[in-house]
Amino acid sequence: MMAIRELKVCLLGVQAPTILVLAQLLGGRTFLHFLWNVLPWLLRLMLCVWREEDTGVGKSSIVCRFVQDHFDHNISPTIGASFMTKTVPCGNELHKFLIWDTAGQERFHSLAPMYYRGSAAAVIVYDITKQDSFHTLKKWVKELKEHGPENIVMAIAGNKCDLSDIREVPLKDAKEYAESIGAIVVETSAKNAINIEELFQGISRQIPPLDPQENGNTGAIKLVKPTAPASRRCC
Numbered sequence: 001m002m003a004i005r006e007l008k009v010c011l012l013g014v015q016a017p018t019i020l021v022l023a024q025l026l027g028g029r030t031f032l033h034f035l036w037n038v039l040p041w042l043l044r045l046m047l048c049v050w051r052e053e054d055t056g057v058g059k060s061s062i063v064c065r066f067v068q069d070h071f072d073h074n075i076s077p078t079i080g081a082s083f084m085t086k087t088v089p090c091g092n093e094l095h096k097f098l099i100w101d102t103a104g105q106e107r108f109h110s111l112a113p114m115y116y117r118g119s120a121a122a123v124i125v126y127d128i129t130k131q132d133s134f135h136t137l138k139k140w141v142k143e144l145k146e147h148g149p150e151n152i153v154m155a156i157a158g159n160k161c162d163l164s165d166i167r168e169v170p171l172k173d174a175k176e177y178a179e180s181i182g183a184i185v186v187e188t189s190a191k192n193a194i195n196i197e198e199l200f201q202g203i204s205r206q207i208p209p210l211d212p213q214e215n216g217n218t219g220a221i222k223l224v225k226p227t228a229p230a231s232r233r234c235c
């Protein structure tokens, strides 16, 4: 007899919220003054936003590698969220990951609670080549601690480790931070399939095993061998 447990997992992570930083810089100016001084900034901002919306930290790519063992260089940015599942063995149990891949663009931030609420685990992804994405990760951790489920397992994924020659975030920093918040940390490459399985195995290991005393209410479904159907008699 093997128990299958459904584990809701959400992936969070975004590049630096440039719009917010700029909005703070612009505060309190008159409109003409604003236009005169800020137009060059705005042009730069538009380029920046375009660039940032174009390159995420790699959440969808991690999910795609984990579930389909596939990597797409031209993957489109997620709109809202996307959903995939994968079942993996863990000891005497099967863990069915119900994975919510959230959109990284700042305009979708307010939707995130829908996905982390009720989650057994959250994977917070940053890009090792973007220091800003590591700062943003800390904001996600704060939000999860304040508003997320009490016993949520937190896993930090430093993605794009295939680009370590242009790294901005030292692994040591990530390890120290993860230790300080009791999170799992691993550097991944969705592109080269590095540590993707290990990331989810690490989450599985952190999920407490089912209490055999509990009946129902655990989200677990017991799989049992079907018994032979009762023989039917004719007449």
Ligand SMILES: Nc1nc2c(ncn2[C@@H]2O[C@H](COP(=O)(O)OP(=O)(O)OP(=O)(O)O)[C@@H](O)[C@H]2O)c(=O)[nH]1
Binding pocket: 013, 053, 054, 055, 056, 057, 058, 059, 060, 061, 062, 072, 073, 074, 075, 076, 077, 078, 079, 102, 103, 104, 105, 159, 160, 161, 162, 163, 188, 189, 190, 191, 192
């Ligand atoms: N070199 C490298 N590039 C990667 C890796 N993972 C993702 N990318 C690239 O990074 C870009 C963004 O990847 P996505 O998976 O869409 O990132 P995301 O975080 O889901 O982005 P949003 O959906 O906008 O939140 C794409 O061009 C990917 O091909 C990786 O491990 N290494």
